Amino acid sequence: xxxxxxxxxxxxxxxxxxxxxxxxxxxxxxxxxxxxMMYEEIVEQLREIFKTRNDPFVxxxxxxxxxxxxxxxxxxxxxxxxxxANGKFGERFPVIxxxxxxxxxxxxxxxxxxxxxxAVKEALESKPDVVTMVHNETSTGILNPASEVGKLARExxxxxxxxxxxxIGGDEAPVDDLGAxxxxxxxxxxxxxxxxxxxxxxxxxxxxxxxxxxxxRPFYMDLxxxxxxxxxxxxxxxxxxxxxxxxxxALEVIKEEGMKRRIKRHRTLSKAVRAAVTGLGLSLFPExxxxxxxxxxxxxxxxxxxxxxxxxxxxxxxxxVIVAGGQEKLKGNIFRIATMGNIKDMEVxxxxxxxxxxxxxxAVIEGAGKGLEEMKKxxxxxx
Ligand SMILES: *Cc1c(COP(=O)(O)O)cnc(C)c1O
Numbered sequence: 001x002x003x004x005x006x007x008x009x010x011x012x013x014x015x016x017x018x019x020x021x022x023x024x025x026x027x028x029x030x031x032x033x034x035x036x037m038m039y040e041e042i043v044e045q046l047r048e049i050f051k052t053r054n055d056p057f058v059x060x061x062x063x064x065x066x067x068x069x070x071x072x073x074x075x076x077x078x079x080x081x082x083x084x085a086n087g088k089f090g091e092r093f094p095v096i097x098x099x100x101x102x103x104x105x106x107x108x109x110x111x112x113x114x115x116x117x118x119a120v121k122e123a124l125e126s127k128p129d130v131v132t133m134v135h136n137e138t139s140t141g142i143l144n145p146a147s148e149v150g151k152l153a154r155e156x157x158x159x160x161x162x163x164x165x166x167x168i169g170g171d172e173a174p175v176d177d178l179g180a181x182x183x184x185x186x187x188x189x190x191x192x193x194x195x196x197x198x199x200x201x202x203x204x205x206x207x208x209x210x211x212x213x214x215x216x217r218p219f220y221m222d223l224x225x226x227x228x229x230x231x232x233x234x235x236x237x238x239x240x241x242x243x244x245x246x247x248x249x250a251l252e253v254i255k256e257e258g259m260k261r262r263i264k265r266h267r268t269l270s271k272a273v274r275a276a277v278t279g280l281g282l283s284l285f286p287e288x289x290x291x292x293x294x295x296x297x298x299x300x301x302x303x304x305x306x307x308x309x310x311x312x313x314x315x316x317x318x319x320x321v322i323v324a325g326g327q328e329k330l331k332g333n334i335f336r337i338a339t340m341g342n343i344k345d346m347e348v349x350x351x352x353x354x355x356x357x358x359x360x361x362x363a364v365i366e367g368a369g370k371g372l373e374e375m376k377k378x379x380x381x382x383x
Contacts (some may be wrong), residue, residue, distance in 0.1 A: 008351050010083040010138045010166060010298045012188040012195045013341035015246070019193060022249035023242045030241055031098055036233035038248055045251040046199050048091075049191075050164075050183055051174035051258060056201040057226040058247070060240040063186030065164040066198035068096050069221035070182045074130050074206065075100040077215040081130040082123045082158070084149065087111050088139035088174050110329060112140040112300070113244060113283050120223055124156040129209060131158045135178075136167040138189075139327050141284070141300030141336060143171070145291035150179025159206050165189055165198075168298040169254065169366040170266040170340055187243070190297055192341030193250035199216070202227075218319045222373045246353035253342065266296050268290040268382040269339035269348050271301045272375040276352045279339075279374030285334045298338045300326075306364045308332065315358035320353050345379060 007014050039058070046056040059065050071093065075081060079101045082357035083094040086109040094106040107123045109115055115133075124131065132151045135146045146162055152362040153160035162180035167173040170190030177182040188195035201212070202223060210223060217224070223238040228265045254262060274284060274294060285300035286292070303312055308327045309332045316323055326334040337351060352375050 004320050005345055006321045006350060008337050008343075008347070009338075010189065010323055010336060010338040010340060011186065013190075013192055013338065013343065014182050014347075015192065015194050016253060016342050017117060017247050019249045020243040024246070025195070025242070025245050030238055035239075035241070035244075039144070039233045039235075040242060042244065042251060043257060044104060046185075046201075047200060049169055049254065050185070050199075050201050052176045052183065052201045054176070054201045054203050055200070055227070055230055056199045057223065058235065058244070059198045059200065059221065059229065059237070060196065060225075060243065060343065061221075062188070062195055063143055063197060063198050064092065066184035066200045067092060067163060067219065069200055069223060070184060071096045071100060071132075072218040072221055073177075073210045073214055073223045074159060074182070076160070077101055079103060079130060079213055080126070080128040081105070081132065081350060082107055082126070082128040084115060084120060084123075084131065084133040086113055086142065086144070087134065087137035089165070090132075090134040090137060090358065093161070093163070093351055097132075103306040109287060112142065113287045114289035115144055115149070117145065117152070120149055122154055123139065124152055124158065127156060127215075128158050128163060132161040132163070134163040134165075136164070136171065136297055138166045138295075138298055138336075139300075139330065141295045141298050142286040142288070143167070143293040143295050146173075146178040146180065148291055154179050159209050166295070166340065168296050171264065172263055172297075175201060177206070186246070187247055187250070190340045191250050192245070192253060193247045194243060196240055197247055219299050263296075264382070266339060267305070268379065269343060270296045270299055270343070270346060271382070272378040273337050273339060273352070274372035275378045276375040277301050280356065280359060294338070297340045298336055300334050300336050303333060303335055304359070304364050307362055308363065310340065311337070311362060312358060315361060316351075316354050319354040319357060321354045323351070349375065
């Protein structure tokens with residue numbers, strides 16, 4: 001691993017030394033008091049970051065593990081589910097749901113476009129049991145209208161599953177206010193922890209469906225088993241203890257910064273990236289409507305015609321900065337700069353400086369500096 005490499009991708013994000021060091025603590029008994037105290041601490045902090053009254057359960061598995069835990073526990077053979085998607089991660093829910101029921105309705109919008117609430121309303125007329133959506137669609141850099149969809153789900157009495165994997169910990173994502181019955185987060189994105197963990201909160205309404213429906217729930221991700229162990233401050237099976245140490249430290253970092261300041265930092269840095277790239281004559285990928293917004297944690301930018309995915313990313317990589325390309329059908333069309341976790345001004349400034357060098361080298365721009373100038377304006381305005 002090159003210590004000089006700056007990771008600006010939407011997960012895994014750079015992990016602070018104090019969080020990395022936490023992982024090398026001596027092992028402890030996962031049924032003992034020390035683990036119980038740590039578990040309680042983690043749960044209480046997650047509850048605050050999720051802004052929920054419900055219990056958040058910690059899973060030893062990445063974000064997709066929590067996505068499957070949600071679907072696998074809610075959905076039976078006869079469960080009807082509507083999956084709203086406008087990007088890669090939104091489209092993952094119907095793929096998972098297909099393994100549990102034949103009654104999946106995928107409500108797809110073109111990647112990078114916004115969700116049309118009229119179409120959502122129409123899809124909900126069919127009275128599905130469950131509705132899924134991604135809050136911050138990482139593949140396209142768009143922030144979806146969670147509270148509007150949450151309200152529609154409530155009106156139609158559907159359980160609302162919201163993937164907050166790249167919003168919680170970085171942006172405003174008050175789970176209960178958004179009307180999310182199940183909300184999930186991953187460790188390696190805005191929380192700034194290493195990959196391999198996720199957390200899932202479950203409302204009373206979701207529990208009712210879980211209890212009523214599930215004849216064949218998953219074994220390892222059985223949420224009823226997690227609930228049973230919860231009172232004992234344990235997990236049903238051996239947890240990834242070292243990652244729990246890291247997650248506790250990452251949550252401590254968040255507590256020290258305070259969520260209000262943390263959200264402001266994420267918003268400022270993503271706004272600064274948008275200002276810098278548009279100042280350089282590049283265009284942003286998302287097509288917004290009145291209910292969507294640019295993501296405050298990851299920026300998706302169209303690759304200029306003069307460049308390929310490899311000249312752009314490779315040129316930046318040779319200068320020590322790793323950015324993400326487009327996924328699947330967006331490969332070669334866009335690149336993405338994440339501003340998640342514990343990223344600071346300095347790292348974003350370096351990223352923009354390196355981007356300018358690559359654009360200049362490939363004759364996309366003449367003379368560097370314009371992006372940094374626009375970026376600094378935003379940084380000084382926002383304090
Ligand atoms: C990263 C991500 C996932 C998948 O998480 P893994 O940790 O890779 O399993 C799901 N949804 C969103 C929005 C993501 O950004």
